[in-house]
Amino acid sequence: MTKLLIARPAPPEVHEALQGFDVTYREDSAPLSEDEMQDALRDYDGVLATLGDRFTADVFGKVGMPRCKMLANFGVGYNHIDVDAAKAAGLQVSNTPGAVTDATADIAMTLMLMAARRAGEGERLVRSGQWSGWEPSQLLGMHLTGKTVGIVGMGRIGQAVARRCHYGFSMDVKYFSRSAKSVAYPAEHISDLKQLVAAVDVVVIAVPGGDDTQHLINADVLAAMQPHAFLINIARGNIVEEAALIEALQAGTIGGAGLDVYEFEPEVPQALRDLDNVVLLPHLGTSSREVRVDMWMMAVENLKAGVAGETPPNLV
Numbered sequence: 168m169t170k171l172l173i174a175r176p177a178p179p180e181v182h183e184a185l186q187g188f189d190v191t192y193r194e195d196s197a198p199l200s201e202d203e204m205q206d207a208l209r210d211y212d213g214v215l216a217t218l219g220d221r222f223t224a225d226v227f228g229k230v231g232m233p234r235c236k237m238l239a240n241f242g243v244g245y246n247h248i249d250v251d252a253a254k255a256a257g258l259q260v261s262n263t264p265g266a267v268t269d270a271t272a273d274i275a276m277t278l279m280l281m282a283a284r285r286a287g288e289g290e291r292l293v294r295s296g297q298w299s300g301w302e303p304s305q306l307l308g309m310h311l312t313g314k315t316v317g318i319v320g321m322g323r324i325g326q327a328v329a330r331r332c333h334y335g336f337s338m339d340v341k342y343f344s345r346s347a348k349s350v351a352y353p354a355e356h357i358s359d360l361k362q363l364v365a366a367v368d369v370v371v372i373a374v375p376g377g378d379d380t381q382h383l384i385n386a387d388v389l390a391a392m393q394p395h396a397f398l399i400n401i402a403r404g405n406i407v408e409e410a411a412l413i414e415a416l417q418a419g420t421i422g423g424a425g426l427d428v429y430e431f432e433p434e435v436p437q438a439l440r441d442l443d444n445v446v447l448l449p450h451l452g453t454s455s456r457e458v459r460v461d462m463w464m465m466a467v468e469n470l471k472a473g474v475a476g477e478t479p480p481n482l483v
């Protein structure tokens with residue numbers, strides 16, 4: 168019988184869809200340890216894994232030619248998996264594109280509004296019991312409507328953010344991408360990153376993580392931003408040089424930031440937590456019940472196809 172490992176607690180829909188397979192449901196929400204990953208590759212035909220499960224070249228190297236032929240990732244970002252090493256070991260790797268797009272774009276807008284309108288600070292003020300009532304100069308933020316957004320990485324999520332900004336907030340859209348995109352609303356392609364960030368009020372990062380984008384947003388890029396501008400990161404923590412961001416926020420050389428992801432996630436530096444001009448969310452991009460079920464079902468379809476020897480619908 169085909170043996171499957173589901174590496175995180177799964178909803179009933181998954182149990183239903185995998186009837187007929189010999190399935191091990193891991194009830195631990197923590198990432199797989201290196202030993203668990205090696206055992207998974209040796210003992211199962213297919214593994215459904217997710218963010219935090221670091222399937223490195225070393226893990227594949229220690230196993231050699233594994234029994235496992237299919238690694239279905241729950242999530243669109245797969246920078247925690249060495250896909251080349253997986254392929255060399257005979258595995259197919261898949262992800263869950265599309266299912267995550269709108270929810271993650273919504274969290275980008277949440278961060279944008281919270282940072283620009285100082286909502287986190289306001290919430291802390293009310294909770295502290297120190298709020299002494301409405302007054303005209305209290306917690307003045309930046310009005311988002313009509314401002315300019317700069318999207319770094321104009322893929323599915325980048326475009327979903329751009330649509331929200333254009334249609335919902337009458338914002339001008341500029342973007343940095345390797346090629347120009349054809350979209351239904353006005354959007355200016357800028358092929359120089361510093362030029363883009365210098366020209367906008369809000370920068371939104373939506374490129375994939377991994378070696379290619381490591382510290383794409385470094386001290387130089389942050390220095391090119393306008394002093395009132397906000398940096399929003401809903402993509403991966405390693406894209407932003409976190410130490411440089413902390414310096415910029417402390418010095419007030421940018422207006423503020425909104426972060427859903429962190430360089431050394433789940434570690435969030437105390438220096439960041441001490442700052443008022445940054446909104447910090449715990450990687451909430453896709454955390455809605457409906458979206459998570461869609462992601463599960465997509466990952467399950469990929470897993471089933473892969474262990475049947477077929478090409479999964481969302482092969483990486």
Ligand SMILES: NC(=O)C1=CN([C@@H]2O[C@H](COP(=O)(O)OP(=O)(O)OC[C@H]3O[C@@H](n4cnc5c(N)ncnc54)[C@H](O)[C@@H]3O)[C@@H](O)[C@H]2O)C=CC1
Nearest residue numbers: 244267271320321322323324344374375376401402452453
């Ligand atoms: N915070 C969260 O919970 C979530 C975060 N994510 C992250 O968002 C990322 C983007 O997801 P999608 O939009 O679905 O991916 P996508 O592949 O549709 O879009 C990424 C875009 O970035 C562009 N790109 C890649 N490298 C680039 C570079 N060096 N410079 C400029 N552009 C570059 C690609 O050409 C593509 O257009 C994922 O890889 C994932 O890491 C995704 C879902 C949820």
Ligand SMILES: O=C(O)C(=O)CO
Nearest residue numbers: 241242243244267453
């Ligand atoms: O899909 C992803 O890449 C995430 O970060 C979590 O949904």
